[in-house]
Structure formats: C-alpha cells, structure tokens
Amino acid sequence: MSRSIRIAIDAMGGDLGPQVAIPGAAMALERRPDLKFVLTGDEAKIAPLLDAHPALKAASELRHTAVAVAMDARPSQALRQGRYHSSMWMALEAVKQGDADIALSAGNTGALMAMAKFCLRTMGGVDRPAIAGLWPTMRGESVVLDIGASIGADAAHLVDLAIMGAAMARIVLDIEKPTVGLLNVGVEEVKGLEVVKEAGRILRESDFPHLSYHGFVEGDDIGKGTVDVVVTEGFTGNIALKAAEGTARQFAAHLRAAMSSSWLTRLGYLLARSAFDALRERMDPRRANGGVFLGLEGIVIKSHGGTDALGFASAIELGYDMARFDLMSNIRALVLGRDGPLATAGQA
C-alpha cells in the first residue's frame, strides 16, 4: 500500500475560515481515504467542528495558534505580524519540516506568497515563483500561469513558467508532453512584446524534452483549449482570468433573467432542467478552485477566499494529485536539468 498524502491546512484562511475548511477537508477525505491532515488555527473554533466529523478528526493533527492573518493585510504587514506563529505560517512550516506534502490556505494571496517565499524559499534555478490555475476549456482544462504572482517578466522568467506549467500539466492533465503557448496579441511572428518574442525563440530553439512548444496564442485560444499550457506574466494573466470569470457570471445572470421572463420560458426551464444543471456543473468555478504556487521548495495551494466546502475540497484534491505524482521532483528535475546532464532525469 502506498503511503498517505499529507496536507497542511491553514484552517483560519478565507472568508469563513474553519466553517468552510473543516467540512471541505471532510468531503475530500471521503473521496480520498488515504489523506492525512495537519490543521493549523484556533483550537476553540476548530475542535467543535472536528467533533462533527469523526473520520476527519482521526486523520488530523491539530496545531493550535490564536494568530490569524487578516484577509486584507498587506504582505509586509502579514509577514511582520504573522511570521512563525500564525496559522498560515504554521501550515507552510509543516511542509518545510516534512510533516506535510502540501500546504493549503484560502487566505490572502499576497500574504501567502510572501510567507511562502520566506518560509519555503524559492527553488534553486527559478527566478521568481508563480501561481498556476486550471482553466476550463472546450476540450477539458488547461494550465494557465502566471495568474498573479509576478508583475512583468523577462524572457527567462517566461521560459521558467513554460517549464513549470508543463510539469504541472503532465500531472494534472496526464499528458506526457504537453503543448505550450505564449500568450500574445497576435499569432504572427512580428507582433507583440519583445520579451514574449525572445521567450518564443528560446523555447523553439531549446527543444525541451518535456514540452512541445506550439507558438503564440491569443486570448480566445485559452477557452478553445488550443494548448495545454498557456504562459504569460502575472498582470495580464490575472486580468484575463478575472475578465473571463466576469463574462461567465454575466452570461449566467442574463440566462437566469431570460429564463424567468415569462411562464412559457419558466416551463421551458423546468423541462430542460437537466441541461441547465449540466451547464452549471460544467461552468462551475468551484471545480477549478485552487491556484498552485510553483517555483518554491514545496507546493502551496491557494484556495479562493470566498469558496464553499465543495470548492475547498476541490483545492485539496488538486493538492493531493500534485503530491501523489510528485510535482516537486518533476519540476526540480526539469528546471535543474535545463543546462546539464539532468535534462532527461524527469522523464517518465
């Protein structure tokens, strides 16, 4: 039997803290019985919730702290006040100490990244960490990164993103050699930012064994699923992701309004209920919940702060897959192997 996958959860993160984290963990445990948890946070708030989930309680170690990082804290402020003894820090520390494979928090993204860099350190060979997300597409899902960690990027950073994104796609999408595209304003070679062109040149010429470089892709290629991995710097990636989420919500709201506009449309809605349920599930943002911090000496998952237990469970399961298929070793081999004899060390 394989060993357990251990997730350290900052139970105080997110808008509702343990009220979402604990039922979410219980839900994930039902589906992945080999999970173990390190839960960090306020015992007085967590313990009563744990009592309602005996299986989770049995699979968890609770590490108490009364300090929690506020959702609106600035990263520097969070570091000053929350280092060493906040629930967020203690979840990261559990990974650093080898007590957990993955750290997960629904807390403040900037604070989590600042603490993760300080606690876990950036991986050797990687310039700056990034956040990767799973984007639902017409073909399934694609890995999109960076969705908010790095503002601006040089060509070398975009190449790092391509390599780390491909390593994640191998695991999450189960593709041996994922296709990678660089987000640009046009598909012709002449267009776009100099750094994007330079990164394209490097990716084409380097011919990395673990990814297939597709070329430039445009904004609408993300949803089409043209490539498995979409690479851009964090400013554009974050805005593209949120613009798309906004459009999906807008579409859903218009659809709701249209379907309740008359008794005939309401009857039609009832008859076609199953179709709407299928659509809702397909476009459900909770299914793709969880940004993955890449490029650190440890994997950190950021759940959406406003998610519910189901979304939190999805983020846990994302972390589960990462740990199970050893994302860390994969990335390390790929990143370190770029310039030396290790170049094929990460191959399956």
Added chain:
Amino acid sequence: MSRSIRIAIDAMGGDLGPQVAIPGAAMALERRPDLKFVLTGDEAKIAPLLDAHPALKAASELRHTAVAVAMDARPSQALRQGRYHSSMWMALEAVKQGDADIALSAGNTGALMAMAKFCLRTMGGVDRPAIAGLWPTMRGESVVLDIGASIGADAAHLVDLAIMGAAMARIVLDIEKPTVGLLNVGVEEVKGLEVVKEAGRILRESDFPHLSYHGFVEGDDIGKGTVDVVVTEGFTGNIALKAAEGTARQFAAHLRAAMSSSWLTRLGYLLARSAFDALRERMDPRRANGGVFLGLEGIVIKSHGGTDALGFASAIELGYDMARFDLMSNIRALVLGRDGPLATAGQA
C-alpha cells in the same frame, strides 16, 4: 435641417469585402437616412452590388482603385504597397481632405493603424493612438481602451487613454462625467504596476472636469460595469477582450450542447425560445462591433474582419454617433485643455 454625416468606407476590407460592406452600408442608411458615403475600392466589384441598393447608390460617391491591402499583410508591407492608391488609404485620405467625417475599414488592424498614423497624423498633445472598444456589461456598455494599438504604456499614456476614453463615453453612453477605472491586479493601493499607480496618482490629483476617477478596477469589474471607462495598455486590453469573447463563445457552445441532449431539453428549448433569442441578442458580439482609433487627427473605425452586414452596419452607426456628436473637437479640447485655459472648452 442638420448636415449629413459622411462616412468613407474601405469597401475592400474584411474577409468578404464589398459583399458585406455594401449591404451593411445599405442597412445603416435605412436607419440613418442623413448618411452619405464615399466608397473606395474596385468599381467592377462594387458597382453591381450598388445597383441592388438604389438608395445607397444615390447617397454614395464611388472612388475606384484596383489596389487592396491583404488581410495578412504586415503593417510595413501594407504601407509600402498600399500608400496613396489602396482602398484603405483612399478612405483615410477622404477624411484628411474633409470629404468625409469618419473612415471605416474591416481590413487588417495593424495596416489600418500604420496607414492612419501616416495619413492623418497623431493629434497634437497625444503620444500614441489607441483603439477603444465597447464592452457589453451587466449595466449596459463600457468603453475599454486600449484594446490592441499600444504595447506597454507609461503613466502619461494611461492618462491620455483615460481622457480620450471619457470623451468617447460622453458621446456613446451619453454620460456627462463618465467614471474611469484603471485596470489592475488588485483594488488596494499597494498592488500592481508602478506605471498604473503613477497614472492613478495623476488622475486623482488632476481632477479633470470631464471624468470622475474611480480608482483601480480588476478584470471582473469590466463585465460588472463598475466604471464607464476601463483603461489599460494594449497588450493586456487585447488579451482580456479576447479571453472574455472566448468565454462567451464557450458558454454558448456548452448551452447549445446541453439543450440538445434529450427530447425533453429540446422541448424546453422550444418553449423558452424567446428567452434564448433575448440572450443571444444581448450577448451578440455584432452589437458591439467596431474598434475606434483615438488620438489621430480624424476618427477611424475598425470593423471586425469576419463580421456580416449587420455587424458592419453597427460599426457605421458607431461612426455616425461619433461624428454627430463631434468626438474630435471633444477630444481635442480635453487633451489640449489639460494644461491651460482651455480646460473647460469641451464642456457641454
């Protein structure tokens, strides 16, 4: 009676050239009978189509040229081959000579911008031209710029965009003092690019009389309609726009698939038909067809290359409104008035 609005149309631009441009112009003329046209392009192809639309023929002057700019031409190539005698150039030239108020083309965006800069010149006081689009939102429509002309921007350019976008919003959205937001990765003051922060500082401190500076907005605020004018540089703007368009198409495709999945859902679809038609119209990209080139000594409208006659007519009507409400003088007054006594010259 007010004078006519005169539109110069590059009839050869777009995937289908005059086959879309001529019926589109005829459609626009039906709705706006005070329109006059200068049509540029191949007489042998345009004249037979005009014969089918006698009212349009009577309202049009046809300027023949056999030269057309290819849809895939590079800007430099298009300039070399198409300057002075292409249909695209001749439409711009008509504006320069005062024979038309607006130039419109469904041709290659890069070529059109390069030629427009060369023919019409950049407006004094404006650094670089931009392309503005109308984005359908939960509240109606917002002006979003730049959606693809400028790659990268300094703070002064973002401020130019804010001023030009507000001038356009005043006309298109009929709002005396439009709200303006700067696109950023977070609403807190601490986040994001230095240039975006600097532009925010200038907009807040300058207190321009024709716009109300809202602060930073995020990607999902665009679809919410949080502000009337969303400002960002062209790389991010183009990618956000296309990512959102992609999501809308994805949603529509999933909805179609779901509604035809069983006889029950198909029956439901038939009963709720009116709702789907309303939704389709609401999310119809043709309604918002037309990018507006701002910051030149003349207004140029870029229609989507793949649009149909209805979409082309929408682009013409957008140009009609711009000319009717004298966007040029508005922008000129606002841009030039920034530092001097003209600061209130553009007020209604």
